[in-house]
Amino acid sequence: MPADSQPASREKPSPAAAPAAPGAGLSAVQRALRKLGLVRDIDFALYLPMRYEDETRVVRLSDVRDGEMAQIEVAVTSNEVVFRPRRQLIVTVDDGSDTCQLRFFNFYPSQQKQLAVGARVRVRGEVRGGFLGRTMMHPTVKAAGTELPEALTPVYSTIAGLAQPALRREVRSGLARARLDETLPAASDWQPAWDLRRSLNFLHYPAPDVAMATLEDHSHPAWQRIKAEELLAQQLSQMQARNERAAQRAPVLAREAGKESLAEQLLAVLPFALTGAQRRVGEEIGRDLAREVPMHRLLQGDVGSGKTVVAALAAALCIDAGHQCALMAPTEILASQHFGKLVDWLDPLLRSRGLRVAWLTGSQKKKERDEMSAAVESGEAALVIGTHAVISEKVRFKKLALAIIDEQHRFGVAQRLALRGKADAGLEPHLLMMSATPIPRTLAMSYYADLDVSTLDELPPGRTPVVTKLVADHRRDEVVERIQAQLQQGRQVYWVCPLIEESEAVDLRNATTTRDELADALGEAVGVGLLHSRMPTAEKQSVMAEFSAGRLHVLVSTTVIEVGVDVPNASLMVIEHAERFGLSQLHQLRGRVGRGAAASACVLLYSANEGGRVGEAARARLRAMAETSDGFEIARRDLEIRGPGEFLGARQSGAPLLRFADLATDTHLLDWARELAPRMLAEHPQLAQRHIDRWLGTRAEYLKA
Template identity: 85%
Template sequence: MAVATPAAAAGAPAPPGAGLSLVQRALRKLGLVRDIDFALYLPMRYEDETRIVRLADTREGDLAQVEGVVTESEVAFRPRRQLLVNIDDGSDTCQLRFFNFYPSQQKQLEVGARVRVRGEVRGRFIGRTMMHPTVKAAGTSLPDALTPVYSTIAGLAQPVLRREVRSGLARAALDETVPESVGISIDAQEVWDLRRALSFLHYPTPDVAMATLEDRSHPAWQRIKAEELLAQQLSQLQARRERAAQQAPPLRSMTSATSLYAQLMAVLPFGLTGAQQRVGEEITRDLERSIPMHRLLQGDVGSGKTVVAALAAARCIDAGFQCALMAPTEILASQHFGKLVGWLDPLLAERGLRVAWLTGSQKKKERDVMSAAVESGEAALVIGTHAVISEKVRFRRLALAIIDEQHRFGVAQRLALRGKAVGHLEPHLLMMSATPIPRTLAMSYFADLDVSTLDELPPGRTPIVTKLVADHRRDEVVARIQAQLSQGRQVYWVCPLIEESEAVDLRNATETRDELADVLGQPVHVGLLHSRMSTPDKQAVMAAFTANQIQVLVSTTVIEVGVDVPNASLMVIEHAERFGLSQLHQLRGRVGRGAAASACVLLYAPNEAGRVGEAARARLKAMAETGDGFEIARRDLEIRGPGEFLGAKQSGAPLLRFADLETDALLLDWARDLAPRMLDQYPELAQKHVDRWLGTKAEYLKA
């Protein structure tokens, strides 16, 4: 059955569902449209059907294929209905068990039939058994290659998928795109060409060491991973060069004492760290150019990204343009708004300008007033959530867009913000992240960005002591809370869910608030903050906590980023084993923001054996061992892999399917080195290589 239509083969897929069979629709859901898609759809594992073994030679847990004669076949009803079949291969016997079976299977497994079965051997010492083995008639020829097993979806059986992949692989154009003059050098290994590598990985010979397939160290795998990394590097470099060809308004720096930048520096209640000064200079150089800035500002929790953003905004406003700052949540946006209004609003008022605030929860009248100020240019700085990019908001002279917690925004949202610029000009783009990016990610997924790093915390920040405490020791945690309160300090208590769920037995935030209020008693005020509250209610609770009218704040993760209450010195995270590592680190960063010694208690619930899962244990161990955000990020990448680590950073953008950034660093270096030379010397081959590997997904990298 040929799936890739002429249009699809040419890279122009038909409209979704148009005249497609159920199988074709299923294939399309897997991204299998072009012939090359099938060729690059590699197996997740293999089954060895190339040889038959004697039952007597099998061991417990072996996945074995044997041939024998059916000696018994009956349907039993205890403890449940099942088909029991005994076979004898001359060396020993084995019982086959089927809990789901059909009349055709019973007929196939009648007494006297000679069959070939494949399955996991169990219970060797009490009599061999196989549960639901695959069954074929005996006597057919054995394959000469391992049988591929592909990831699939409902409605698409392995035999059908194997047939389609084999057909697509045979049709795919697999001519070389890596220039012969360059080649692929991988240590001292033999270098395989692409067709040979793909054919081998779909159908490996049985003599290959299975470990080299599983750990992807085989030369065929090395070739595939090198090509994939090259495609990614080429697409990132293409995106960077395309942006370099665009025009942005150059924002010339003003050095006079009357500039907004100089006045802001004068009113800041603290001096800049060396890292903030260095990063500020990097951003200033970018803003002064007519090429759009595309810079990622990364820094650990509390490293002072907001100040750097404010100074960049001042540079933009000094040049006569507008700046927009977009945050993913209203709480985070309001934190920025509060700080920046305090710093900038009096200075802007002297110039007849203001800071505008735009969120989805605003009353229409207020939003209309703010939108009018944006359109007239009176609002020199616009802060808000997704409302900033709504169609009704029109900027007069937008030149700088700042996106905080950029990994929470998808490509379409960033494109919409860029589209707010006037005329043919592109705005400068500064993206901020409190999740430090490991080096390998910066070299691959963020290769199209310039990266600035705040690697120095402001003076006065106290180290945070992190303690792991089992849930049965809650009384000790409450005693610690009372000790902090007696010193006039404040406390966060974070819960992972708002309300109870049948699937997950968790203590809800409301019950926790009530319990803590009972235990702590008067005059301690225990507040509650969760995502289902209205925005005004959230803001009122945060304002009360900031003013120390609330001493203990029980909250869901809406306080994960942006909240700055220096008097809060203790963070308790309930069911910490259920949080991601990066999220735990972000939450921990809400304390230690003042001069008081601070602590973070990770309250975890072990299972009946007194343990937590392996991944959860790794996360908790990392939190206890280090407070370094870059080390946390490295371990988080190690535990979760890049797909989950990146979140919505490049929603829809191509993630690596085969290469591993930790183990394939040499291949990544090779791809980074070759990409610019290939674009310069072999542009047609470079484009062909990107199209082959990424298709239309490369477009996502241009946002």
């Protein structure tokens, strides 16, 4: 039977990772294996070492340089337990060419017996020089004369409760049992030099003469095969999800002929003209909404590019067709910003049609929430804006057809599924996701391959460039003087303090102290407000309203103002401990100023460590902020610094991140996978499904959200 006509086969759980009998509890080892995601035989086979140890040869101690890892065979000449400066076992050994001390801070009686005077042993560890001679700290110890392995010894990433020898045994066993037959079609344009079984066997147990650089930089042919297969699995699963959505049905959102459209009325009342990019993206979304295939589009644009207007136009198209639209934002401040703008623009137009805009958040009083929920259920609320409260079980829509999710990377898969579940039975809502973090090209080609992407690449006229300055913390007084100068010109100022989860209380105290210090330095005539995540919602809204109205002149805040806040009169942003923030977060914060006509600046106030230095990654972030204000360039550098896992955030919560391929260096393999995946799904569907099952298992389901 040809390979691609064999039935798709689900990998069986490994005996080590499954309970011994139905209903039996898991052992400590089994629980540890499951925490590492090691359940099926193929999971063990694809669990590749993070590094290797060379136990294939024994060397003379006199030939080893300080700092090198070495394996030596020695005789024990002394063995004693000392208590200076702490309890430790010190063993002196001699291999005939030199002597060395072995030191153990944690040891057992069995080790003392193994290292008795006169014993011959084989030890491996890092040889260090020092005043008292050469030492090895906690080396591995085996009996001398045992057979040397023929391959390098793999070292796997592990967790507490799972020792390296036990993990090696389980991986070896799973690798031997795993089904590793060919899943690449014979007709693909590029055939890797090594097959999968040979590649995996080699990467788990490489020959000692292999060039270590090719293992470490993943350029070896075995690594090329693994990375190619992984990228192909990702592309297949993304395209499969796209194809499955294409088979679903969504409401066709076309307006009735002969009626003035809500979108036209909206454009007439807006106090500005749309940019060319906004018109183009609006047309792309309009074409999607007029089809019965569910839209699944990501709207990306730099801070201030006008995504909210595009969302309002999409909502207007939906409402024109007699349906409801939901807009969900991750925080109440961001949701209220949308609510304020959209109420101003749309509510008067909707009222004339007997419709309204509804507002749903977790902090609402029960009476108000019940009133809003009733308006949603009756259909009177044509546009529903809110936080996670929009997807609560109690909220029922009459005719939901469009879901808009802002800052989509801050919502998990389950939350997006819950919003989709609010639509009519048998229909999928159209989905528009918005992000102010531009997506680098390679990410768009890989992690977002299941989405159509629209880009607002043009800023509205009137936005002023923001000058970015790096200032060391010891020049804080100069920053306060700059604030005073801005206030004298009638401008307003943000001062952002970092908020780190591990020390939240400490950081809130710091923010409060900063507010008090600024109030003292600036004088009683200056209103200095404080905004942080622990404040009651009503108090947060009150502070924000006071700042927006100009009655507060300086706003000291944690990062709750990161997105969505729009105060055109604010012309200076000070970010304290800027070295603690991520690059995209710094860029988002900087985007809160420069929203009016006044010249604006962002001061990155950084603190060096005790040695007077800033960490390498932090220095790269600060340098990027000073060198460019282009959101796409910022995103590209952020991806370089953080890698895709952190960059993507919750969008891929639970979904398969690349473990082996590197989007910066493996674009040729990504191009190959993108070209092969659609042909494979069309011509070899069973092979494609086996390939997805092998690499992703149940995690592929997350990509369908």
